[in-house]
Amino acid sequence: MIDSNHLFDITIIGGGPVGIFAAYYAGMRKADVQLIESLPELGGQVATLYPEKQIYDVAGFSGISGAQLTEHLINQLTLFQPTLQLSTAVKRITPQVDGTFVLETTKGTTKTKGVIVAVGNGAFTPRKLAVDYDPAWENHYIHYFAKELNQFKDQTVAVAGGGDSAIEWALMLEKIAKQVYLIHRRDQFRGLESSVEALKHSTVQIKTPFLIDSLTEINQQLALTLNKMRSTEQEQLTIDKLLVNYGFISDTRILRDWGLTLEHHQVAVTQQMATNIPNIYAIGDIASYPGKVKLIASGFGEAPIAVTELLTNLYPEKRQPLHSTSIM
Ligand SMILES: Cc1cc2nc3c(=O)[nH]c(=O)nc-3n(C[C@H](O)[C@H](O)[C@H](O)COP(=O)(O)OP(=O)(O)OC[C@H]3O[C@@H](n4cnc5c(N)ncnc54)[C@H](O)[C@@H]3O)c2cc1C
Incomplete structure (x- = not known):
């Protein structure tokens, strides 16, 4: 007391x-x-x-x-x-x-x-994805904190967000994950110039300007449908884990x-x-x-x-x- x-x-x-x-x-x-x-x-x-x-x-x-x-x-x-x-x-x-x-x-x-x-x-509290999903997917497929890096080891990971933290996470995960995607709804990133430069020279695959439209569970993976901004174009991305960094x-x-x-x-x-x-x-x-x-x-x-x-x-x-x- x-x-x-x-x-x-x-x-x-x-x-x-x-x-x-x-x-x-x-x-x-x-x-x-x-x-x-x-x-x-x-x-x-x-x-x-x-x-x-x-x-x-x-x-x-x-x-x-x-x-x-x-x-x-x-x-x-x-x-x-x-x-x-x-x-x-x-x-x-x-x-x-x-x-x-x-x-x-x-x-x-x-x-x-x-x-x-x-x-x-x-x-x-983290700003959540504005997309409907099964709450049970949180901490399994969908993460708002990357507390234990090991859970991303050898996984296909998508990081969502365009700020410093999203870029930093993408660069950190690149070292241990099988493949990292970075999804951002704008063409430009808001991160530090040095981080953005490091990103350009990394293996992180950049998906811009895309917004996550929907999520589906398929064969123990997560299928993302991405909407291209100001367009009707869509892309599909199948991943193991989604790390959302919307602040x-x-x-x-x-x-x-x-x-x-x-x-x-x-x-x-x-x-x-x-x-x-x-x-x-x-x-x-x-x-x-x-x-x-x-x-x-x-x-x-x-x-x-x-x-x-x-x-x-x-x-x-x-x-x-x-x-x-x-x-x-
Ligand atoms: C992903 C990320 C990466 C970052 N990277 C960097 C970096 O590389 N370099 C850098 O300098 N900064 C970085 N920052 C920013 C840095 O973490 C913050 O500037 C720093 O944590 C601020 O410290 P603080 O003690 O003021 O607040 P906090 O770290 O937010 O701690 C405040 C504490 O107060 C407690 N609290 C709140 N309300 C109450 C209450 N009513 N009663 C009792 N306790 C309460 C909270 O639980 C919390 O533990 C980063 C931030 C994030 C989110």
Whole structure:
């Protein structure tokens, strides 16, 4: 059960990469920290959506898988033993007259002097195929997450989507699958130039501009009917697995109930990562400011800013150290 009596200095809501690093950093700054995560495991999108994908843009690693990065972050976090609440979702934040907050969670209430919101895309669910299919095909023929790459080994796989992730998945799967198709309804891909270039030099067969019209099960395979856009032309494709990457629908409605000012479903923050409510900060994918890029690296930079600002507000009499060697 959650601790209802203890008053924490900082409660971080969301145990994705950014929330984990913020909890570690706040622990290093000797704050009394609590980290609350709604899923049973830490790691957020990195652990849930792409544990086996390589990440190439985290400082210090020329390439690291989502699972490895999560493991490193958790190892670092345990150095300061913050209070960890897994499988616990924060439902409401109620400011108190003394400036502290009571958080209502799915496992009871808890008290804190400051809050750092690191909920990423909120409760996220994949955007589904807009085609009728037997729900039993999900996780068998149709996948929305490529969690275990091995299930695609030596299979004929179609990836549907035109963004970075779809291209990355197609390129990753190319290494282990028998054949990979990439289906996109536009001629142009929205992915990074380097990924699109890599795609051109790969064995991935590109099917553009096509949209999936219907799915049928035939001899333990999936037959796709593809409609060519702005045409009556159709193509058939028989595959073992379909990996749909149409992005994610995030549910950030809860943030409105928390009284936070939103900008396009993200929390508007200042340069100090401060929200409109004193002592509530927001970092990572959920934070919005001019020039924001939704990357792990940006979130890692935002965490020390929020922690330092919050601790300065809570303990103005204390000089806040800057370099880790002067704290450890
Ligand atoms: C397929 C894919 C590939 C990507 N590749 C890269 C890449 O190569 N490089 C890169 O830098 N970025 C990449 N990203 C983006 C990166 O994953 C995000 O920028 C990063 O995960 C943001 O971290 P976060 O901690 O802010 O949020 P998240 O990772 O979304 O974590 C937020 C956590 O908060 C929890 N939560 C939500 N609501 C509540 C609540 N009410 N109470 C308690 N907990 C809550 C969620 O369960 C979740 O665990 C990729 C994203 C995707 C989808």
